[in-house]
Amino acid sequence: MPGRTKYLLDETDMPTQWYNIAPDLPEPPPPPLHPGTGEPAGPDDLAPLFPQELIAQEVSDQSYVDIPGAVLDVYRLWRPSPLFRARRLEKALGTPARIYYKYEGVSPVGSHKPNTAVPQAYYNAAEGITRLTTETGAGQWGSALAFACATYGLDCEVWQVRASYDQKPYRKLMMETYGATLHPSPSELTGAGRAVLAEHPDSTGSLGIAISEAVEMAAADQGARYALGSVLNHVLMHQTVIGEEALRQFELAEDTPDVLIGCTGGGSNFGGLAFPFLREKLAGRSGVDIRAVEPAACPTLTRGTYAYDFGDTAGLTPLLKMHTLGHEFIPDPIHAGGLRYHGMAPLLSHIYELGLIGAQAIGQRECFAAGVQFARTEGVIPAPEPTHALAASIQEALRCKETGESKAILTALCGHAHLDLPAYGAYLSGAMTDNELSESDLEQSLAGLPAGG
Amino acid sequence: MPGRTKYLLDETDMPTQWYNIAPDLPEPPPPPLHPGTGEPAGPDDLAPLFPQELIAQEVSDQSYVDIPGAVLDVYRLWRPSPLFRARRLEKALGTPARIYYKYEGVSPVGSHKPNTAVPQAYYNAAEGITRLTTETGAGQWGSALAFACATYGLDCEVWQVRASYDQKPYRKLMMETYGATLHPSPSELTGAGRAVLAEHPDSTGSLGIAISEAVEMAAADQGARYALGSVLNHVLMHQTVIGEEALRQFELAEDTPDVLIGCTGGGSNFGGLAFPFLREKLAGRSGVDIRAVEPAACPTLTRGTYAYDFGDTAGLTPLLKMHTLGHEFIPDPIHAGGLRYHGMAPLLSHIYELGLIGAQAIGQRECFAAGVQFARTEGVIPAPEPTHALAASIQEALRCKETGESKAILTALCGHAHLDLPAYGAYLSGAMTDNELSESDLEQSLAGLPAGG
Secondary structure (H helix, E strand, C coil): CCCCCEECCCHHHCCCEEECCHHHCCCCCCCCECCCCCCECCHHHHCCCCCHHHHHHHCCCCCEEECCHHHHHHHCCCCCCCEEECHHHHHHHCCCCEEEEEECCCCCCCECCHHHHHHHHHHHHHCCCCEEEEEECCCHHHHHHHHHHHHHCCEEEEEEEHHHHHHCHHHHHHHHHCCCEEEEECCCCCHHHHHHHHHCCCCCCCHHHHHHHHHHHHHCCCCEEECCCCCCHHHHHHCHHHHHHHHHHHHHHCCCCCEEEEECCCCHHHHHHHHHHHHHHHCCCCCCEEEEEEECCCCHHHHCEEEEEECCCCCCCCEEEEEECCCCCCCCCCCCCCCCCCECCHHHHHHHHCCCCEEEEECHHHHHHHHHHHHHHHCCCECHHHHHHHHHHHHHHHHHHHHCCCCEEEEEECEECCCCHHHHHHHHHCCCCCCCCCHHHHHHHHCCCCCCC | CCCCCEECCCHHHCCCEEECCHHHCCCCCCCCECCCCCCECCHHHHCCCCCHHHHHHHCCCCCEEECCHHHHHHHCCCCCCCEEECHHHHHHHCCCCEEEEEECCCCCCCECCHHHHHHHHHHHHHCCCCEEEEEECCCHHHHHHHHHHHHHCCEEEEEEEHHHHHHCHHHHHHHHHCCCEEEEECCCCCHHHHHHHHHCCCCCCCHHHHHHHHHHHHHCCCCEEECCCCCCHHHHHHCCHHHHHHHHHHHHHCCCCCEEEEECCCCHHHHHHHHHHHHHHHCCCCCCEEEEEEECCCCHHHHCEEEEEECCCCCCCCEEEEEECCCCCCCCCCCCCCCCCCECCHHHHHHHHCCCCEEEEECHHHHHHHHHHHHHHHCCCECHHHHHHHHHHHHHHHHHHHHCCCCEEEEEECEECCCCHHHHHHHHCCCCCCCCCCHHHHHHHHCCCCCCC
């Protein structure tokens, strides 16, 4: 079916397994460490936070994990998601490149996050858990978990980064419509939150702080567990349905991608699209060039250090070997582009260290300019996060225009911006700055790395 | 393919013609009248406001009109839209009924409105027009026209009802992202707006007033035309792609609807889904029971009168024979459910008078309760408008549960609520009232009908 605007799969063609890339890598990723002993963290260390099945998936040496039928039943509400050929954008750019985007905004909450929220809620419910706690920054993850908890009858409690809580009232309303309970973070409800507020009463919060709060609350309640929306191996694995579908859709298009470009915050959307294509590349069946794009305001891959660091600010999690800006990193509260986590998924950091993917950072004004151009040609207003990948895709398409190369570019349009429109307002009014992370702020943030990291 | 959660069509199976129901009706609908002469309004009366092709479609006696290729190219960005079987909602209700919903929220702006915004912008651009003016209430239509104008390079100027302009800042940002210019209505920019403000400086506005402003501005500029998002024949005709697709999708499902339930404001979403099914019924190929659902706060079909009335408040339009609450009707500004226009599409009003469809009004708390139940089972948070149809569909499904009937219910889920979440917040907090239109307000509003109406 070459020549189409979009490539659809029937729900019977939906992947029935997630792909775990770890066993296929030339070297295994470094394990998480217990912060007290310095020894690899075992399943017992994680049991207060995650259900057994997710702990098993986190350390699995199997290349494929079956997706439960009850999860497929919910996936079917929006999956398989469409693969689009951006013909109208190509025409506007005057490029010989072929630009494809895999669109995850068709999910009920408008992003890729339910791909992992749904199985996480399912496994917790199956193991008798009645309540999940989590953090959310921009709000995409909290919305997804609220939706997933509604589908399996779980209570859902979300700590939303203060800056986002105040700036994004619609996010709170969406989560509450699904039945979730919201708290701004830092909050007075946890020791971690109270400690931050004691020192910084006006703290605008960070994902690291919100994670500390959600983890603390889950650990204190036998019937509760914690859910994380990115970073961990099992989260990235759940997202591989994106890439597995895209592979089949490229067969329908009778094409193959030369370049794959995704945005990276914690790394789950990027890993979800890229890992199945990387499998093909490692097996010699593809020569695709894979690139991660991150904000200049939070440049973990391009300017962070590769070291053992905590996943949260209070130091409650195991130590993870990852690209990090330091767990005390506080993003600029006016940064509108999302992707603000201080670390990068350990699995993705390892793959980057192996030289299997490239990375670049882009300032947010160029990203929003790409978002506006995309909206006015392709219709969908992209969420701030994937505008980073769109900006890099447009750079590549314009390079092709100069060289005359007709590359196929695949990008991950992981969500729409319906609840992020004030960021577009800031861009259109000229109020937006690029707020690149300064050398001094980076040095200060990295100084907080744990000893021996 | 019975047993699926959703029924998809490939873009090559997209309808290539719109369906015009007028020639198939047992009696022709009464014509619009020139308010000065009382004679039927002719093409010349409409030429300052609409391009020739749309005027021709408005009075067409052809059953089918070809969709231009350039329109199909844009439709392909989201069409064909999916037909869903609401299996999770059915289970929650414990009903033997089969509930299907045709989902138009997959369009870039999240509603059915682009189905007509795109061809309207196309025909204007093709006839050399450079600027379109329009009104918007809840904001769905203004967003759709802003998107459509961006795709064909037209300027777009939108008068947004004041109450909505103030309560829905995200709508303004969406339209501006597509490049449109926004004004709250009533405005000081037009004679119609100034006249209202002189008498009511704090006016919260109405669709009727905003239409007057947009019409006035278009008529004053040779290079500009006006675009209407509902009510007129050509608008309803453009929406019939919804029903034509649904007919094909029911073939895939190997099922047929026993009941079709849609919400009605101006009537375009309802007509779009219902008219192709009504064609089948008139031809004896279907026994489907077709029902319109409207808000108790704006009950044009169930409590309005069938008379000639103006389409706008200032009396600038031809007189239309329709169910109306009177063109001076001002909806309660706290009404959150949309569907606030004072009249009903003349074509739909005529069909109702012929006894071919039924109608009922529902209070908005029942509607939002249905919306929340739908969100927590099917995932999508429905726009306020289609919650009216969902509430009636749930009523029908629960009747089936009592009687044991296994009816197939088809409803029109014409959009999602991402930009209407404050309405859900009002419902969840208990602040929402049913604000049924009072007898005295109805009498006062009907007293403004033109003489001889």
